[in-house]
Amino acid sequence: MTTCPTPAPTLRLETPSPDLLDDYIQACAETWGHVHNSYILHDPATAHEWRSHLLDDYRRQEQGLGLPDGFVPSRTRWLTLDGRYAGTVNIRLRLSPQLERYGGHVGIVIRLGLRGQGLGTAAFPLAIAEAHRLGIREVLATCEADNAPSRQMLLHAGPARTYRRRADIDGVERDVCHFWYVV
Numbered sequence: 001m002t003t004c005p006t007p008a009p010t011l012r013l014e015t016p017s018p019d020l021l022d023d024y025i026q027a028c029a030e031t032w033g034h035v036h037n038s039y040i041l042h043d044p045a046t047a048h049e050w051r052s053h054l055l056d057d058y059r060r061q062e063q064g065l066g067l068p069d070g071f072v073p074s075r076t077r078w079l080t081l082d083g084r085y086a087g088t089v090n091i092r093l094r095l096s097p098q099l100e101r102y103g104g105h106v107g108i109v110i111r112l113g114l115r116g117q118g119l120g121t122a123a124f125p126l127a128i129a130e131a132h133r134l135g136i137r138e139v140l141a142t143c144e145a146d147n148a149p150s151r152q153m154l155l156h157a158g159p160a161r162t163y164r165r166r167a168d169i170d171g172v173e174r175d176v177c178h179f180w181y182v183v
């Protein structure tokens with residue numbers, strides 16, 4: 001008996017679109033409470049309020065419209081695995097003093113049910129390439145020193161200038177790893 005080879009899964013960074021909205025809301029419900037910072041996802045309990053303007057909000061954030069104090073313009077892309085929502089990548093188009101200390105250019109989250117399978121490691125180079133397309137030549141990524149999955153993912157993402165700093169995160173002084181990738 002012959003067996004057909006299983007096609008390799010397709011991982012893409014895509015513009016957020018209405019056809020993935022329900023899947024995104026489901027992922028928020030699964031993942032809420034398991035993120036380093038809640039800005040990158042949305043509270044599923046209030047999805048009825050934000051679902052109708054989410055995609056507009058992303059566009060406005062990219063144009064720098066209506067941002068909270070201290071925020072810079074950013075582009076959000078959804079990571080899809082074989083067409084299903086798998087995570088979010090957020091690319092800050094420039095650094096603020098706060099982002100230089102913690103946050104950097106690139107934030108990423110993988111939905112909870114898909115973690116630990118190599119997706120973050122496979123996706124992060126796509127995020128760096130997207131930052132490059134946006135004109136960022138030196139890409140900063142940061143993680144808390146005790147966030148092992150994130151640190152490993154960033155180490156795998158290629159040669160980087162790395163160092164540790166103390167930074168204030170939500171009022172608490174923490175050790176933060178900095179990774180600068182020259183693209």
Ligand SMILES: CC(C)(COP(=O)(O)OP(=O)(O)OC[C@H]1O[C@@H](n2cnc3c(N)ncnc32)[C@H](O)[C@@H]1OP(=O)(O)O)[C@@H](O)C(=O)NCCC(=O)NCCS
Binds near residue numbers: 034115122
């Ligand atoms: C960080 C994150 C994006 C990594 O995505 P992921 O798909 O789970 O990561 P991978 O499966 O590619 O694993 C990356 C590394 O972490 C390690 N890892 C995974 N889960 C781990 C755990 N619970 N404890 C320790 N290491 C772990 C893996 O072994 C791998 O390292 P290795 O290749 O050296 O063995 C994901 O965990 C996440 O969304 N976390 C919450 C948000 C966050 O912290 N974002 C990063 C801010 S920069």
